[in-house]
Amino acid sequence: MSNTSDLDLTKDAVRVDRTSSGKEHFEVLDGLRGSAAFLIVIFHLFNYSFGWDNALSLVRHAYLAVDFFFGLSGFVVAYAYDDRWTRMSIPQFFRIRLIRLHPLVLLGATLGLLGYIFDPFGKAINHTPAPMLLLAYLTSLLLLPSPPVGGRHNETQALNGPAWSLMQEYLGNIAYALILRRLRAVTLGIIFAVSGLLLIWVANVRGSLDGGWGYTEIWMAPLRLTVSFVMGLWLYRIQSRIRHPKIGLLVLSIVLIVVFQMPKFPSVNGFSLNGLYDVACVLFIFPLIILCGAHSKAGAGMMRLCKLSGRLSYPLYITHIPFVYVISNFAGTRHPGKLVLLAWIFVVLPLAITVAWLALKYFDEPVRAWLTRRYGIKRAIV
Structure with missing residues (x-):
């Protein structure tokens, strides 16, 4: 969804942001994608480091950012491509x-491998035979489920955990191109409703929607994708029929923070309030945020922030986890005090953002520009 041009952000800040095909960017949705990616990094850094039930376990529901990403992707893919199939x-x-x-998939897998090998605090647990580690790396390059490696949590993407959602993103794009783009809005709405009912049942039984990233609950990944990706497609098709307020990036980002920061809720009379809260976010709150953001303008003062946030969102999401593993292993092996660990987190956080920026400027954008020229594709990348 980020603009791949190298226009100067300052000069372009007051202009309407458009793709190369002439369509306006959803600048507030760009900014929200960046806000969600940043909150995912906070979620991983604090929860991996301090444990999952601690006063410093921040934004405990931020795993729902994946469902938010799926919904955004469905909405924006429909916007970008629904009217182009007669000429594409x-x-x-x-x-x-x-x-x-895919360029950042390759970079993320490589950084994951390097982080695994050179993690100074993971030597006691990062034990994997070289052939198995090579196989894990090769499957990661292809975005296929990888064999488990030592020191990880039985993740389907052992070297770069967050890449599991990218694998689902690919499946969503395949389903869109082959089937979903041909369906009417009412049919998409029925799929969303039926899969949403199944998601309610799963959330209540499991007590959470935090699943799909590991082999033990891999079946949750396509369900979470189906609900939110189809919801995004459906929202785009019906948006003109819905009245919605125009709310800017700052307010909607605060809403995301509040949603993710809510505590873990108990079970009452056989109903998991925590699971039902999760599914309420996915089925009701996120669609409202997407609709409000899609029809809001950033304004001259916020345009640069929205564009920068949108451009950084994917690199930050796909490259940050090696830093999380290192600081998590530091916490697990050295047992530092909370203040020391907090200090290191506030060193690692800007470092992860800097690496994401470097990955964007000196790898992702140049590689995508070269591939676009090489294969003669009009630059209409969302």
């Missing part, structure tokens, strides 16, 4: 999406 083939669509997404 399925292979061309796949090529565009691969160029948009």
